[in-house]
Amino acid sequence: MPSSVESASCAGSAPLTRPGPVPWIAMYHSVGDRTDDPYRITVTPGRLERQLRWLRTRGLKGVSVTELLAARGRGEGRGLVGLTFDDGYADFLGNALPLLTRWQCTATLFVLPGRLGGANAWDPLGPRKPLLSADGVRRVAEAGVEIGSHGLTHVDLTRADEATLTAETAESRALLSELTGAPVTGFCYPYGTLDPRAMTAVRAAGYRYACAIDPGPLTGPYALPRVHVGQSDTAPRLFLKYRLHRLRRRPVEGLR
Structure with missing residues (x-):
């Protein structure tokens, strides 16, 4: 994995600088029961399977963000899309991972090392969903899923003081690297919120890339x-999202 990351970042130096289209990266969260889902963060296993089938029958393959960026850096990214799962919900292990394996896809799972074995306490409306334990994260990593950081405890980095910003970026990376025994090169901004200060902290912490939601002019x-891919995303909706993504976003520096 480190060599792939380095090739995506010009052999470990600065990130790629030639402008290129923004890659298509899908954002998931929980995969399980949707009985109580006020934030619409959950898809059922059946829906996820149909979405993965849609990808594969169209000659597309879901991969981790590191794999996607590395392939693009080699000029080989055609037909690859990024699959990401935020927060590190425990249901990933039993519900999402078997489906990814069945459809020969990989993914990036962004976890919170400061809340391992806990729950999504940051969601005031609930419901409380269990998060993966340290052992669960190791099992997911051993299965070939990229582990990235979602911060230490899921706080808005744009409102964090310097000590918190360092803990959420650098400390979370160190803890996950120790846990998995592998470099952690991807970061995901909690709530999708970011600003130049947060981006600087993420880069300084040693990450090679970071995922947001809709970063506007900061895109890179x-x-x-x-x-966002949710329960309502049937085949026609996925097709439109896939086709419109590049039309809506101009080529940017650092991505080719």
Whole structure:
């Protein structure tokens, strides 16, 4: 994995600088029961399977963000889309991972090392969903899923003081690297919120890329936009989201 990341970042130096289209990266969260889902963050296993089938029958393959960027850096990214899952919900292990394996896809799972074995306490409306334990994260990593950081405890980095900003970026990376025994090169901004100060902290912490939601003019290797994929995304909606993504976003520096 480190060599792939380095090739995506010009052999470990500065990120790629030739302008190019923004990659298509899907954003998921929980995969399980949708009985109580006020934030619309959950898809059922059946829906995820149909979405993965849609990708594969169209000659597309879901991969981790590191794999996607590395392939693009080699000029080989055609037919690849990024799959990301935020927060590190425990249901990823039993519900999402078997489906990814069945459809020969990989993904990036962004976890919170300061809340391992806990729950999504940052969501005031609930419901409380369990998060992966340290052992669960290791099992996911051993299965070939890229582990990235979602911060230490899921706080808005644009409102964080310097100590908190360092903990959420640098400390979370160190803890996950120790946990998985592998470099952690991807970051995901909690709530999708970011500003130049947060981006600088993420880069200084040693990450190679960072995912947001809709970063606007900040779009680049440390502010990759993503497309929300939810329960209502049937085949026609996925097709439109896939086709419109590049039309809506201009080519940017650092991505080719």
